Amino acid sequence: MPGFYDFEAKLTNGELMPMSLYKGRVVLVVNVATKCKLAPQLSALASLHNQFADKGLCILGFPCNQFAEQEPLANSQIQLHCSEHYGVRFPMFEKVLVNGPDAHPLYQFLKKERRGFLFSESIKWNFTKFLVNQQGEVVARYAPTTKPEKIASHIKSLF
Numbered sequence: 001m002p003g004f005y006d007f008e009a010k011l012t013n014g015e016l017m018p019m020s021l022y023k024g025r026v027v028l029v030v031n032v033a034t035k036c037k038l039a040p041q042l043s044a045l046a047s048l049h050n051q052f053a054d055k056g057l058c059i060l061g062f063p064c065n066q067f068a069e070q071e072p073l074a075n076s077q078i079q080l081h082c083s084e085h086y087g088v089r090f091p092m093f094e095k096v097l098v099n100g101p102d103a104h105p106l107y108q109f110l111k112k113e114r115r116g117f118l119f120s121e122s123i124k125w126n127f128t129k130f131l132v133n134q135q136g137e138v139v140a141r142y143a144p145t146t147k148p149e150k151i152a153s154h155i156k157s158l159f
Contacts, residue, residue: 004136007106009062010094012079017091019106019136025056026158027132028151029110031098032061033070034081036126042086044148048155049090055159056134059090062107064098067126071095098123114141133158 004027005020019027030045042061049059063078065071073081075094082088096104099122103111110130111121129142131154139158142151 002109004106004109004132004138007109009096009104009106012063012075012092012094014075014094017093022058022060022132023136024134025058026052026134026155028057028059028155029106029130029132030059030061031064031096031107031123031126031128032082032092033064033067033126034073034078034085036067036070038125038127038144039086041127041148042082042088046087046089048148048152049088051152052155052159053090057155061088061090061092062098062104063092063095064126065095066097066099070126098128110138110141113138131155131158 005023008016008018011017032042033039045059049057063071079092082092096107098107114130115121125144127144129146130138131140133139140154
């Protein structure tokens with residue numbers, strides 16, 4: 001069975017990024033949407049990134065238009081928008097599907113590793129967060145409404 005480091009995804013600029021580049025680092029994977037009412041979490045995620053990047057935290061943003069079409073921006077616009085409006089300096093990937101038969105393979109893996117509410121594999125909404133330790137194990141899944149600052153202590157405990 002493949003592990004976290006066996007997957008790859010394209011950045012918003014089209015560059016293919018293997019997850020193996022994150023070996024030995026703590027990774028927080030988040031499906032994002034710039035027009036979602038939870039989009040202000042992008043600022044909090046940027047703060048987490050700034051707080052822990054030097055210790056080895058990588059936050060990976062995966063835009064998704066699957067929930068009420070709340071990510072209308074083109075892939076080429078997403079990174080700049082998130083940087084200008086929310087101070088995001090972590091990588092944004094091309095838009096992906098997170099649910100259904102065409103869900104990105106990385107998300108199929110994450111959902112199998114850490115099921116959600118009532119053991120459901122599906123993603124409920126934008127800003128579901130998956131925490132991956134330095135060994136590539138998915139150690140936690142957080143609901144969309146869980147604020148990034150609430151998981152800072154869990155992240156810190158992994159260093």
